[in-house]
Amino acid sequence: MSQATETAQSxxxxxxxxxxxxxxTNWCVGPDCDPVTHQANGFWAFHVDTIxxxxxxxxxxxxxxxxxxxxxxDGVPGxxxxxxxxxxxxxxxxxxxxxxxxxxxxxxxxxxIFVWVWLMNFMDLIPVDLLPLIAGWFGIHYLKVVPTTDLxxxxxxxxxxxxxxxxxxxxxxxxxxxxxxxxxxxxGKFLVPVNIIMTxxxxxxxxxxxxxxxxxxxxxGELVFLxxxxxxxxxxxxxxxxxxxxxxxxxxxxxxxxxxxVITLQAFIFMVLTIVYLSMAHTADH
Amino acid sequence: xxxAKGPGLLLIGVGSLLTSMVVAGFLLGYGVDVLLDTQxxxxxSFGLLGFIGGILKAYKILSxxxxx
Numbered sequence: 001m002s003q004a005t006e007t008a009q010s011x012x013x014x015x016x017x018x019x020x021x022x023x024x025t026n027w028c029v030g031p032d033c034d035p036v037t038h039q040a041n042g043f044w045a046f047h048v049d050t051i052x053x054x055x056x057x058x059x060x061x062x063x064x065x066x067x068x069x070x071x072x073x074d075g076v077p078g079x080x081x082x083x084x085x086x087x088x089x090x091x092x093x094x095x096x097x098x099x100x101x102x103x104x105x106x107x108x109x110x111x112x113i114f115v116w117v118w119l120m121n122f123m124d125l126i127p128v129d130l131l132p133l134i135a136g137w138f139g140i141h142y143l144k145v146v147p148t149t150d151l152x153x154x155x156x157x158x159x160x161x162x163x164x165x166x167x168x169x170x171x172x173x174x175x176x177x178x179x180x181x182x183x184x185x186x187x188g189k190f191l192v193p194v195n196i197i198m199t200x201x202x203x204x205x206x207x208x209x210x211x212x213x214x215x216x217x218x219x220x221g222e223l224v225f226l227x228x229x230x231x232x233x234x235x236x237x238x239x240x241x242x243x244x245x246x247x248x249x250x251x252x253x254x255x256x257x258x259x260x261x262v263i264t265l266q267a268f269i270f271m272v273l274t275i276v277y278l279s280m281a282h283t284a285d286h
Numbered sequence: 287x288x289x290a291k292g293p294g295l296l297l298i299g300v301g302s303l304l305t306s307m308v309v310a311g312f313l314l315g316y317g318v319d320v321l322l323d324t325q326x327x328x329x330x331s332f333g334l335l336g337f338i339g340g341i342l343k344a345y346k347i348l349s350x351x352x353x354x
Binding site for chain 2: 194200205206
């Protein structure tokens, strides 16, 4: 840990604030990246680490499930098949309760959201200095390993959900029905301008709350991991500060165990609210 | 119990729904302001509407989850 802190300090000037800021900076590539702060300054800035890790985990998910499909058996299932079947049944149960008579695409989408978000959240449980340290050996100085601590990821997903909500609203209610919802929804026909604004705000709030909730929880969790890592990292300043090391181990283990619950809960909430929002889009009238 | 489970799960999101409705109101108002060059009239009024709408919505969900 202390070695990793030294690496971080040598590349960013030292100090706890720099250590945290260094860890919360994305690997930004593109003409609109600020060369000093490494923050995106415009549209053409790519957070390569976010893209890489989210794609990698998505491909991993596809690869593992493709392998599993080949080995599927009707007889006594193995341990892993049992495990995946229990996840499937769990998601199916959620859809049965929240969205009866759902279109065929909803179940695979909900499962993908649940597993993918969980995997991306899981990156939070890998020691905070490990992957940035390895990346440092290859000349990559900034690396943020948890894709869901990047607002771009969470908003990309919630924006997709938003588009699906609009699509199903238009499909089920028809353009006129959807317009009627905007015109007459909270306050009846005498306050049409207020109704339009209110409904627009309400619809916009759905993806916003989805994206911000996931981002906020994971960002805060990552920050707590960084603060705990700083306890042992203080030993870089003097060996006497190693006295904090047992405390770091205890705190880290505690937060790690608790965080397993948090990441699962956040993935679950994202999935369930997507299902509920889409089922609300399918309800014909209010 | 089983019947109310789907909409009932909306209760998880009440807290963030309230805040994000305020944020959505401000965002929408800001967008309109930029379009019409009328800062900060719509920003404030839409923000207020978002706040009122958020409280109404939260109240509605909390008092009867079936209604949403």
